[in-house]
Amino acid sequence: MREDDTIAAIVTPPGRGGVGIIRVSGSRAEEACRPLFIPSRPCRFFRSHHLYHGWIHSVRTGKRLDEVLFTVMRMPRSYTGEDTVEINCHGSPVILQTVLDELCEARVRLAEPGEFTRRAFLNGRLDLSQAEAVIDIITAKTTEGLSLALDQFSGSISSQTKDLRTLILGMMALLDGSIDFGDDESDLTINRCELLATADKAIEKIGCLLAHYRDGRLYHEGFSALITGRPNVGKSSLLNVLVGDDRSIVSPTPGTTRDVIEQPVAIDGLPVTFIDTAGIRESEDLVEREGVDRVWKKVRQADIVIIVIDGSQSLTEEDRRIIDRCGGKNILAVLNKGDLPRKVDEEEARKLLRQSDPLWISAKYGDGIDNLRKMIRRIVTGSTEREADCAIVTNLRHKQSLEKALCMVRSAKENIDAGKSPEFAALDMREALDSLEAIIGIATSEDVLSEIFSRFCIGK
Ligand SMILES: Nc1nc2c(ncn2[C@@H]2O[C@H](COP(=O)(O)OP(=O)(O)O)[C@@H](O)[C@H]2O)c(=O)[nH]1
Ligand SMILES: [Mg+2]
Incomplete structure (x- = not known):
């Protein structure tokens, strides 16, 4: 039941600094953190998304460990979508490690790389393309790279993919209709015109996204x-x-x-x-x-x-x-x-x-x-200027999925054009749909997910 564990990690960069933050996420987050924290003003209930001043002390020794700010963020309004506690300590590796040790005593597990974001994805806070944008935001080296990553994080790729998905589901419904009532010639003709028109729309839309591919690694x-x-x-x-x-x-x-x-x-x-x-x-x-x-x-x-x-x-x-x-x-x-x-x-x-x-x-x-x-x-x-008002694909995985989808929609169109039995086009469209859904993480295989989240650092 690893996904039910309550997890914790230092979310600030390693080393010394003014502030070091520990994030705890999971159903037991508050229960585990509460005994460590003594607020400076007595308080029985912590309001969600409010900052409380106080002290962290060791439950084992009773010793004060640090003066902190303590925040509870109750589900679903947190990064992971789970109950979350964040403790702002001083940025000393010794303090942060000691607090983590105390939490482990309270049956909290150390988070794996990318696990907070993975949970955000699993809990529907982010789709997969948005989760991937988180790494791009962190690693962006220029304002341009950052702006592309933020667009993706805000759902630019998601919304275009969803539009495409709607088009393709529409085609699939028409094809299903043709399969069921395939013997009525007039239905088939009407459907065929509409199918071809929708296929063209989808092809144009995917083509446009692919034309705006920019190698994200460059940024x-x-x-x-x-x-x-x-x-x-x-x-x-x-x-x-x-x-x-x-x-x-x-x-x-x-x-x-x-x-x-x-x-x-x-x-x-x-x-x-x-x-x-x-x-x-x-x-x-x-x-x-x-x-x-x-x-x-x-x-x-x-x-x-x-x-x-x-x-x-x-x-x-x-x-x-x-x-x-x-x-x-x-x-x-x-x-x-x-x-x-x-x-x-x-x-x-x-x-x-x-x-x-x-x-x-x-x-x-x-x-x-x-x-x-x-x-x-x-x-x-391959281009001199940045085009306005178009979702820009920067992720190779997204590009490859779009290419596959394009290929399958084209093949479906050919099959419809050639007057073949609608089953052929329906199979093509199923594949096109799968490719598109992989972009936003609907029914994405565990291997792909692990590969993506393993690129994150601990604490993200
Ligand atoms: N007139 C002129 N002189 C230049 C130009 N670029 C470089 N120089 C001169 O050429 C010499 C060598 O330049 P430098 O940049 O050290 O060349 P490097 O050896 O290739 O690195 C210097 O005296 C420069 O001022 C230029 O565009 N016009
Ligand atoms: Mg020189």
């Missing part, structure tokens, strides 16, 4: 953009202008940057880590050679590689070698020093890079940098 984990090129082409200047700060030393002496410099910034809400590296050239200098070795290691790991070419000079063998060696990566080449007379052979650069239009910039004066940002964004997301 939560971010990506790396490595800047490379031969010495003195302006790599460090480019890093500085991209991050808006003098992070990297700019110098007319080639070979100045020897270490790898990494700087996280946001491009239109996408978390990007720009990496400035040593210029690549053959060198006798051991330290510089070590630097160049590191660059190649980093190039292999980077999500995109920005190759900087000095546009005020002709292409050199070194430039060609670098472009060649970066082949196969997501490359974006820029012709720098566009403020100086342009000497580079643009035609050759275009051919070498297989890039329709190499981008001219001036890292020194900031020209072309906005354009470069847009191109970076386009390379990683």
Whole structure:
């Protein structure tokens, strides 16, 4: 009866801080916490969602453990939908652990990772797509990532999925009707028109959601953009202008940057880590050679590689070698020093890079940098702007479910079109329905649930 257990965990991050919070959830939450807490003003009944000041003490030793704020949140108006007590202690790991120990004495079990959110899901406080959004909210690295996660948490994906589900249930009802009274030709014809129209609507709706898929990992984990090129082409200047700060030393002496410099910034809400590296050239200098070795290691790991070419000079063998060696990566080449007379052979650069239009910039004066940002964004997301008023799918699991549903609705439509027995289309629609329901967690298998909730941390 593990789901009936009353569970507890420290819900604030590990370490020391001003406040540390313990959450207790389950039918015995109040019964277990009550003996530990002595309110500063006598009180027999705790009003739900009210804060009480007082002391936690050990039931075993009678010793005071901490001065706290104590809240009871009675079901169903709590995060988990169960009776919940939250104790705001001081943020000391010793205090928090001692209080947890006391609770365990009172037959409270330590919560597993994600167990509070799992209970919120099981108790219908959140559907599965909303529960998944909780992790995205916690891990969001930029305001854009956060805003996408909050949309999902507020039910943007849920409501679109439910609309689709209604369409599909409607189709299934029509198909059932056709199966039962299949011998009446006129009924079948009427149904067929309506079925085809509904299928088209569903296909359009799913297609629209899929068109707005954005790889959520980009927003939560971010990506790396490595800047490379031969010495003195302006790599460090480019890093500085991209991050808006003098992070990297700019110098007319080639070979100045020897270490790898990494700087996280946001491009239109996408978390990007720009990496400035040593210029690549053959060198006798051991330290510089070590630097160049590191660059190649980093190039292999980077999500995109920005190759900087000095546009005020002709292409050199070194430039060609670098472009060649970066082949196969997501490359974006820029012709720098566009403020100086342009000497580079643009035609050759275009051919070498297989890039329709190499981008001219001036890292020194900031020209072309906005354009470069847009191109970076386009390379990683496939789109330049965020479209308004459309639920944006960022979760791979949701995307795959939608793809499966789309495929099954298309197949149903073909079967109806071809005048096949309605049973075929009904089977397709059943599968489409199952895929959609998996998104919001209706009849989702235990394996999938465990996989999802195992990604949470303890206390969430
Ligand atoms: N005129 C001009 N000079 C630049 C530009 N970008 C960089 N430089 C100069 O080129 C030299 C080398 O720049 P740096 O960023 O250190 O190049 P790195 O070796 O590739 O990192 C410095 O003297 C910079 O001021 C540019 O866009 N225009
Ligand atoms: Mg440099």
